Amino acid sequence: MSHDGHHAVVIPAPGPEFQPHTVAHHFDTPVQEFQSAKLGFWLFLATEILLFGGLFAAYFYFHEMYPETFRLGGKQLDWQLGALNTAVLLASSWTMAMGVRAAQTSQKKLLLRYCGLTVLGALIFMAVKFVEYSAKDAHGFVVFADLFAPYDTATGQIPWFQDYDGHMAGVPHGHLFFAIYLTMTAIHGLHVLIGAGLILWIMKGAAKGRFHAGYYLPVDLVGLYWHLVDLIWIFLFPLLYLVP
Amino acid sequence: MTTNVPALDAGAAAAGPRRNFLDVATGFWSWASTLDHKRIGLMYLVGVSLAFLCGGLFALLVRLHLWEPHGTLFSNADYNQIFTLHGAFMVFLFVIPAIPGSLGNILLPLMLGAKDVALPRLNLLSFYLWLVGAALATLAIVFGGFDTGWTFYTPYSLYTEQAVVTIGLAVFVLGFSSIFTGLNFIVTVHKLRAPGMTWFRMPLFVWALYATSLLQVLATPVLGITVLLVAFERLYHVGIFDPRLGGDPVLFEHFFWFYSHPAVYIMVLPAFGIISELVSVHSRKPVFGYKLIAYSSIAIAVISFLVWGHHMFTSGQSTYAMFAFSFLTFFVAIPTAIKEFSWVATVWRGSIALNSPMLYTLAFLIIFSIGGLTGVILGALAVNLHLHDTYFVVAHFHYVMMGSIAVAFFAGLHHWWPKIFGVMYDEFLAKIACGIIFVGFNATFIPQFIMGSRGMPRRYATYVPDYTDFHKASTIGAIVLGCGIALMVYYLVASLFQRRQAMQNHWGGVTLEWHAPTPPPVENFTTPPVVTTEVYDYSTLDLDTMRRPVQ
Amino acid sequence: MTVHDHDAHAGSGALQMGHHHVSSAALFAKVLVALLILTAITVGASRIHFGAANMLIAMFLACVKASLVMAFFMHLKWDTAINKIVFFGSFLFLSLLIVFTIADQTTRRMDGKWHVQKSPVQYEWVHPRLLTDKKD
Numbered sequence: 001m002s003h004d005g006h007h008a009v010v011i012p013a014p015g016p017e018f019q020p021h022t023v024a025h026h027f028d029t030p031v032q033e034f035q036s037a038k039l040g041f042w043l044f045l046a047t048e049i050l051l052f053g054g055l056f057a058a059y060f061y062f063h064e065m066y067p068e069t070f071r072l073g074g075k076q077l078d079w080q081l082g083a084l085n086t087a088v089l090l091a092s093s094w095t096m097a098m099g100v101r102a103a104q105t106s107q108k109k110l111l112l113r114y115c116g117l118t119v120l121g122a123l124i125f126m127a128v129k130f131v132e133y134s135a136k137d138a139h140g141f142v143v144f145a146d147l148f149a150p151y152d153t154a155t156g157q158i159p160w161f162q163d164y165d166g167h168m169a170g171v172p173h174g175h176l177f178f179a180i181y182l183t184m185t186a187i188h189g190l191h192v193l194i195g196a197g198l199i200l201w202i203m204k205g206a207a208k209g210r211f212h213a214g215y216y217l218p219v220d221l222v223g224l225y226w227h228l229v230d231l232i233w234i235f236l237f238p239l240l241y242l243v244p
Numbered sequence: 245m246t247t248n249v250p251a252l253d254a255g256a257a258a259a260g261p262r263r264n265f266l267d268v269a270t271g272f273w274s275w276a277s278t279l280d281h282k283r284i285g286l287m288y289l290v291g292v293s294l295a296f297l298c299g300g301l302f303a304l305l306v307r308l309h310l311w312e313p314h315g316t317l318f319s320n321a322d323y324n325q326i327f328t329l330h331g332a333f334m335v336f337l338f339v340i341p342a343i344p345g346s347l348g349n350i351l352l353p354l355m356l357g358a359k360d361v362a363l364p365r366l367n368l369l370s371f372y373l374w375l376v377g378a379a380l381a382t383l384a385i386v387f388g389g390f391d392t393g394w395t396f397y398t399p400y401s402l403y404t405e406q407a408v409v410t411i412g413l414a415v416f417v418l419g420f421s422s423i424f425t426g427l428n429f430i431v432t433v434h435k436l437r438a439p440g441m442t443w444f445r446m447p448l449f450v451w452a453l454y455a456t457s458l459l460q461v462l463a464t465p466v467l468g469i470t471v472l473l474v475a476f477e478r479l480y481h482v483g484i485f486d487p488r489l490g491g492d493p494v495l496f497e498h499f500f501w502f503y504s505h506p507a508v509y510i511m512v513l514p515a516f517g518i519i520s521e522l523v524s525v526h527s528r529k530p531v532f533g534y535k536l537i538a539y540s541s542i543a544i545a546v547i548s549f550l551v552w553g554h555h556m557f558t559s560g561q562s563t564y565a566m567f568a569f570s571f572l573t574f575f576v577a578i579p580t581a582i583k584e585f586s587w588v589a590t591v592w593r594g595s596i597a598l599n600s601p602m603l604y605t606l607a608f609l610i611i612f613s614i615g616g617l618t619g620v621i622l623g624a625l626a627v628n629l630h631l632h633d634t635y636f637v638v639a640h641f642h643y644v645m646m647g648s649i650a651v652a653f654f655a656g657l658h659h660w661w662p663k664i665f666g667v668m669y670d671e672f673l674a675k676i677a678c679g680i681i682f683v684g685f686n687a688t689f690i691p692q693f694i695m696g697s698r699g700m701p702r703r704y705a706t707y708v709p710d711y712t713d714f715h716k717a718s719t720i721g722a723i724v725l726g727c728g729i730a731l732m733v734y735y736l737v738a739s740l741f742q743r744r745q746a747m748q749n750h751w752g753g754v755t756l757e758w759h760a761p762t763p764p765p766v767e768n769f770t771t772p773p774v775v776t777t778e779v780y781d782y783s784t785l786d787l788d789t790m791r792r793p794v795q
Numbered sequence: 796m797t798v799h800d801h802d803a804h805a806g807s808g809a810l811q812m813g814h815h816h817v818s819s820a821a822l823f824a825k826v827l828v829a830l831l832i833l834t835a836i837t838v839g840a841s842r843i844h845f846g847a848a849n850m851l852i853a854m855f856l857a858c859v860k861a862s863l864v865m866a867f868f869m870h871l872k873w874d875t876a877i878n879k880i881v882f883f884g885s886f887l888f889l890s891l892l893i894v895f896t897i898a899d900q901t902t903r904r905m906d907g908k909w910h911v912q913k914s915p916v917q918y919e920w921v922h923p924r925l926l927t928d929k930k931d
Contacts, residue, residue, distance in 0.1 A: 026360040026436075035875065036362040036435040042878045043427045046885030047465040053889035054469030054499055057896055058484050061495055064900050079838065086834050094827040097818075097868040104817045151481045158481050158489065173490030179482040183473070220870075227869045234860045237834075242841035244849035434877060462888045498896045549891050553899070562903035565895070 011214040014106045019208065021215035034217055041221045045228050048191075052232055055184050059239060062176055069168070073177025074243025076141060076167055078132060082241035085128050086233065092121025093230040096199070100223040103216035108206060111219070115203045118226065122196035129189055140164035141178045181240050188236060191229045198222045264666070264763040279364035280766055284371050285349030286664070291374060292346055293733075295337035296650070300729065302330035307688075307722040313709045323705035324391035331394030332411065336418050337378055339645055340507060343514035344425050344460075345374065347656050348453050350664060352429055354757035354764060355447045357438025357773040362431040370424040377418035384410040393703060395504070398485035398496040402477050409478055412471040419464045419471075422510070426460025429453050438756070440775030447755040447779060448537050452517025455541035459506045459513070459548065467503035470496065497559050501552035509548045512644060513541055515652035516583055519608055522659055523587045525753045526602035527594025530780040533586035540579030547576050557628045566625055573623035580616055584609070600674035601751070604655035607682045608648055615643030618693070633703075636696025639689040647685050654681070654732065661736065662746030666763045666794035669739035673731060680728030687721025749790035754782055762794050816873035826867045833860050 009023035011030055027033040063070045099114030136142045140162030149159035161175035168174030202222050205211060211219050238244065265282045275283060306327050309317040318326060349367065353360055361367050384390055387407035392400060396415075401408050433446070433454050446454075474496070476482045483489030485496040516537075524531045531537060553561060553569030587609060596602065618640040622628050631637060662668050691714040696702075700711050707715065749758045760769050777784055837856045845852060866872040871879055 024364075026358070026362075026364065032435055036431050038874075039434060039878060039881070040363055040366070040427055040431045042881045043430060043461050046881050047423050047427075047461055049465075049882075049885040050462060050889055050892075051465035051469050053885075053892060054466050054473070056889070057499070057893045058473070058495065060893055060897055061492070061900055062484070064897055065492070066490070083834065083838055087831060090827060090830045090834070093864060093868050094823055097823050098820065100870075101817060101820065101823070104815060147480045153488070158483070160480060173483065176483050176490050179484065183476060183482060224869055227864055230868075231861050231864050234864065235854075235857045238837050238841065238853040238857055242838065242853065244841065244853045462885065466892060494899070495896065498892075498899065502892050549888060550895075553895065560903075561899045562901075562905070564902040564905065565899040568898075 013209070014212045014214060017108055017209045018106065018212045019210050021210070030215075037217055037221065041224060045224060048228055052184075052187070055180070055187070056235070056239075059180055059184070062180065063243075066172055066176060069171040069174055070177050070243050072168060072171050073174065073181070074241060076136075076139070077181070077241045078135065079241040081128055081132050082237050085125050086237045088121050088124050088128070089230045089233050092118045092125070093227050095121065096223045096226045100216070100219050103206070103211045103219040104213055106212040108209060108212075111206050111211065112203055115199050115206065119196050119199050119203075122192050122199075125192055126189065129185065136178070139167065141168075142182050184236055184240065188229070188232055191232070195222070195226045195229050198225060263765060264761070265766050266665070266763055268766050277368075279360070279368055281353050281361045281364065281367060282350045282664070282764060284367050285346050285351075287371055288341065288345035288349060288374070289347075291371075291378065292338050292342040295333055295378065296342070297733070299330055299333035299338055300726065302326055302333065304722055304726055306330055307719040309705070310707070310715045311719050313707050313712055313715075315705050318705070320705040321391065324703075325389040327703060328391050328393050329385065329389070332381065332390075332415075334645070335394050335507075335511075336415055337374075337381065339511045339649055340422055341374055341418075341425070342653055343518065343649070343656065344422075344429065344453060344456060345371070347518070347653070347660060348429065348449075348456075348514060349425075351660065351757055352432060352450060352453055353436065354760055354768055355450050355755055356432065356436055357441055357756050357769065357775065358432060358436035359767050359769075361428045362436055363428050366424050367428055370421045370428070373417050373421035373424070377414045377421060380410055380414035380417060383407075384414060395500060396471070396474060397500075398474065398477070398493040399487055401474060402486055409475045412475045415471045416468050419468045422460050423464045426457035426464075429457040430461065433457075438773045438775055441756075442775075444535065444538070445775055445779045446538075448520035448531060448534065448541075449514075449517035451538040452513045452520065452541050455545040456510050456513040456517075458542075458545050459510045463503045463506035463510070463549070466499055467507075470499040470503065473499075494556070494559050494561055497556045497561075498552070501555045502549075505552035505555060506545070506548045508641075508644070509544055511649050513544065515608070515649040516541065518652045518656035518659075519587060519605055520583070521753075521755070522601055522605045522655055523590045523594075524780050525659070525751050526597050526599065526605065527591050528597070528752065528782055529590060529594035530782070531586065532589035532592075533582065534779070536582050537586050540582045543579040544576060547572070547579070551576060551623075554623055554628070557625060558632045570623060570625035570628070574620065577616070577620050577623075584613060584616065597751075599751070600669075600671055600678055601655050601659035603675055603678040604651055604658060607678060608651045608655060611643055611647035611651060611682075611685065615640060615648050618643065631696065633701055634696040635692040635700045635702055638702045639692035639696055642689050642692075647689070651681070651685075654678075657736070659751065660757075661739070662750035662794075663757060663762055663764075665740060666746055667739050667742070668744045668746040668750065670735045673735040677728050677731040677735070680731065681725060684721050684723075684725030684728050688718050688725055689721070691715070691717040691721070745793045747790060748792045748794060749785075752782075752785055752787075752790055754780060754785055758790075816870065818867065818870070822867060826863050830860055830863055833863075 008025060009027070009030060011021040011023070013020045021030075023030050023033050027036065095114045095117040099111050099118060102108075102110035102114055133142065133144070137144050143160045143162050146159035146162075151158060158175050161178060163169070163174060168177075199222055202211070202219055205218065265280055275287065278284060305317065306323070309315050309323055309326070315323060317323075349361070384407040387410050388405070390404075390406045390408055390411045392404060392406075392408060396408065396412065433450060437446070473482065473484055477485055477491075481489060482491075484491045485493055487493055520531055520537055551569055551573045553565055554573045557566055557570075618636070622631060622637060622640055658669070658674060692700075695711045695714040698711075700707060700714070746762065748762050750762075752758075756773055756775070757764075759773060833856055837853060837860075840852050840856065841849065865882070871882065
């Protein structure tokens with residue numbers, strides 16, 4: 001119906017509080033547009049899996065190399081905080097799924113409410129993370145002030161790993177566990193923040209009535225991103241806090 | 245392949261002088277903000293060509309330096325930087341993005357009968373990421389350069405006092421440019437094929453790009469996290485790759501080659517695709533073993549993930565892993581040989597037109613046979629231990645990367661040049677240049693095979709005098725090769741100003757891109773194509789339309 | 796209007812915009828409860844010492860949780876075949892990276908009979924010329 005490129009396909013708005021959506025010119029149908037974007041986004045999520053996968057490979061590699069270090073390191077993390085954050089992320093994943101459902105059923109206020117709850121979940125997660133990082137800083141496992149200080153080859157001391165109370169004494173390369181812990185959780189935390197930003201962007205569009213049963217593609221995609229963040233945490237939690 | 249060819253005239257007659265994608269709008273902004281896959285492809289073409297010329301210049305400097313055993317031009321430290329720049333520019337800025345970014349971008353939607361790629365804005369983003377990556381790589385030279393080799397092996401890359409973080413960032417950004425191109429192509433192939441364009445009616449160039457895209461999406465993220473970890477390592481001493489801190493540099497090699505071995509096929513598969521098209525068109529004969537070539541592209545893509553350890557036979561990895569990787573490596577040779585035999589069988593008894601694209605194609609077939617077979621030699625564990633990090637390896641991968649991939653890129657460029665621009669270059673000069681490039685290339689790298697097998701190590705700024713003659717021969721070859729490429733650049737650029745008209749379908753191709761007007765309009769086809777016949781069916785060739793000159 | 800939809804993977808006609816699968820709120824609630832219970836089980840299982848099996852148990856439980864999130868929250872259960880292949884494919888290729896690197900790591904310690912010295916090795920670099928000079 002739009003083969004000549006002059007007649008754009010328009011999905012009508014289901015009500016006065018919503019906006020119609022115009023299908024991009026190079027697609028013939030809304031289905032084609034939806035499926036293309038969705039496939040593209042799944043491919044992007046696949047790249048995210050492999051990006052994080054490198055870190056997981058490193059984790060398993062060194063877990064295999066220094067099992068004692070990892071066992072002892074895992075004990076230094078607060079598993080209660082980790083479990084709390086797991087629950088928070090799982091709940092926020094649920095609110096996001098409900099938000100997508102609200103968009104699918106053209107419930108504008110409900111969509112805004114669930115998105116708001118999801119962002120709240122992200123904030124709680126980051127707040128707990130902050131408490132956790134502070135505790136690691138206090139014990140000298142990760143001294144954030146010295147994170148970028150140059151490494152002293154003479155003493156062999158890494159500035160950011162002080163281990164004030166000697167918890168990790170007696171196992172080889174105690175800093176390695178915390179290095180992996182910090183790198184994984186920091187990159188994951190970055191994804192949480194990006195996800196929260198994307199959800200805020202969705203809320204902005206939702207307030208204008210852009211998303212409804214006829215067109216909710218961006219809500220769906222941001223939802224997928226948020227679930228991926230949850231998915232990665234599902235693996236991080238037992239590996240870091242309950243080191244098997 | 246049949247399309248509504250007559251509609252081409254109707255559209256042209258109604259709209260007066262036809263506007264094509266080149267002259268539909270002018271000015272810097274019309275290019276910088278374009279979402280047209282053909283314009284983005286052309287910008288890529290300019291970009292990767294400049295990167296190629298830069299990388300080529302570095303290569304010439306390397307060769308000139310090695311004229312004498314003690315080195316002629318640079319200090320040893322500067323030489324390390326020059327060969328690193330040559331490798332990094334050629335690999336990350338030219339060979340990986342060259343064919344998918346330029347020819348792939350321009351041709352993939354045309355070959356599928358689509359109006360554009362599925363995600364045009366992402367496509368433009370890919371190009372800008374490439375530009376940012378190129379800028380960062382250039383910035384890294386300003387920030388003190390980098391002398392790690394293009395592989396950034398740890399622990400040296402952790403200790404050297406140079407701009408490793410900047411070039412790491414460049415590689416990270418370029419990686420995402422590559423990922424987004426691949427992602428876009430996969431979605432386009434799945435969702436934007438014209439009616440009647442079934443999977444097995446797709447041209448083999450599309451199949452090759454599809455396999456390439458799978459690799460780009462699946463392998464490149466691991467490179468991303470690897471260079472990030474190197475950057476973290478330098479910035480805050482993670483320790484993962486640093487043996488002083490309990491880390492393991494071999495893990496870096498695993499990560500790096502998990503990407504970089506598939507990356508070899510990211511580079512070479514599109515070249516295979518070009519050759520598959522060209523042997524058919526210029527022999528006026530359907531491709532022999534179409535399905536086998538299509539499947540072998542996918543097979544190469546999958547097997548390439550299982551063999552990366554053959555780059556690490558001297559790294560200290562476990563002997564058992566070496567056995568496995570060496571064994572698995574031989575399996576890559578099977579689908580590759582299927583392609584090579586199918587190409588030769590396609591040319592066999594065809595109506596061969598020895599025009600310049602076909603000459604480049606034949607050059608490819610010869611050079612790639614050598615490049616591929618020496619790869620099998622290097623895949624053998626015991627032989628590899630002797631040849632590892634010698635000029636034999638250098639010659640092998642140049643036979644693949646320069647002699648095969650770059651030559652296939654030239655072949656494709658010559659083949660589709662009249663399609664893209666509607667003008668023809670000087671065929672006589674093109675044939676001469678192809679000859680010079682072929683001779684120069686072999687003269688450069690055959691001596692390297694010989695001195696490599698005699699133990700000349702790669703990457704050294706100086707060498708023992710025994711190798712002097714080989715190095716001199718190689719340098720002379722490189723100068724000849726450089727002259728050939730300079731001649732090619734000259735006549736291709738000159739053709740844009742001489743405006744010698746090409747024909748509508750200059751070589752008599754039957755894939756869909758030849759059914760679009762020449763040069764194509766923004767929307768690619770005047771009437772959306774409907775495919776009713778099999779691919780490479782030359783009985784459908786419409787000679788009248790084919791020979792009509794471009795307006 | 797659906798002329799482009801030849802893709803064998805493209806799924807059924809039910810995927811028209813507006814006719815997508817909408818899961819019931821009750822289902823989502825059940826999934827959330829299951830995920831929370833599985834988290835509790837994960838913590839509980841980590842307290843009991845099973846030796847090397849602890850890792851397998853933890854990863855198995857994490858995979859079950861991940862499957863629930865993928866199947867229901869991410870709608871993958873009702874998604875097209877190609878999207879499923881893409882996502883599961885990424886895990887497959889990731890497992891290649893992990894399996895081969897770990898296999899190298901674990902078999903390296905069995906290398907004794909192949910290598911004279913085990914890593915880490917301290918090498919002192921000597922120019923080859925000096926080695927030949929010594930012989931003379």
